[in-house]
Amino acid sequence: MLSRPKKHPDTKSVKDSDLLARFQTSGATADLLPLYQRHAEFIYALALRYLTTPQRAEDAGAEIWSVLLEKLPRHEVTNFKSWLHTTVRNHCLMQLRREKRDPLQQPVGGDVQSGDLLHLSVEDGEETIDTRPLHRCLKKLKAEQRHCVNLFYLREGETYQSIAASLELSVGQVRSHLQNGRRNLKKCLDGTNE
Structure with missing residues (x-):
């Protein structure tokens, strides 16, 4: 399970909207990190709800970091937590849809599945x-x-x-x-x- 991320002391009292604006202005990953860390447990919990296993939820959390780096600079976000909820949900649902359609992406249990x-x-x-x-x-x-x-x-x-x-x-x-x-x-x- 993910350990609780350490928060930067200088960003504890800063609002999400201010952290987001700082990242969107600079584009520096270091400016996105405090915002991501603040919501890491939320991302993990939501991904776990959809993907059901801790490993898959952790993987999704790592993938969300890339999604945020890609999407946040080009989106106007007024309520970050709501936007993040939608983004994580859509990411998990798309992963589940891909797995449903693509037998190569299905999680494998204990047995190796046949080449059929x-x-x-x-x-x-x-x-x-x-x-x-x-x-x-x-x-x-x-x-x-x-x-x-x-x-x-x-x-x-x-x-x-x-x-x-x-x-x-x-x-x-x-x-x-x-x-x-x-x-x-x-x-x-x-x-x-x-």
């Missing part, structure tokens, strides 16, 4: 489709391209607008990530088929 999970069967008696090249190519995409492609093509009912809302992007950014993701997937798959 690497193949998806169309129907009994029909030819088996090898999806390993697609999985490898999806993993090579940039994170936002991969998230957009997964949501748009592997989830029924997702629209540009719903993807934009869940990933906190504009509809134009979603279109761009989908277009670039498709192009990069095609290049990667063409390279694996040669």
Whole structure:
């Protein structure tokens, strides 16, 4: 379990909004650290609620650090704790969705699973489709391209607008990530088929 992070004494009385403004102005990771440490237990507890195991919750907490570094400079955040709650929740839900669709990302129990999970069967008696090249190519995409492609093509009912809302992007950014993701997937798959 995560140990309680030490807080910098000079930031105890500083509001979240002031720490956030300092980071958004400087862009220095050292300015984000006190804000992250202040909410580390909250991030861990929320991730644990969704992901159910301490190890997965700790991993998600580490991933959230990268998400904050990437997203905070370009988002206007009026209530940091609420925004953080939504960000952690969406991160965990997207991880669970990926695992549900991708047998390679499923947590493995004590037994080693068979290689049959690497193949998806169309129907009994029909030819088996090898999806390993697609999985490898999806993993090579940039994170936002991969998230957009997964949501748009592997989830029924997702629209540009719903993807934009869940990933906190504009509809134009979603279109761009989908277009670039498709192009990069095609290049990667063409390279694996040669």
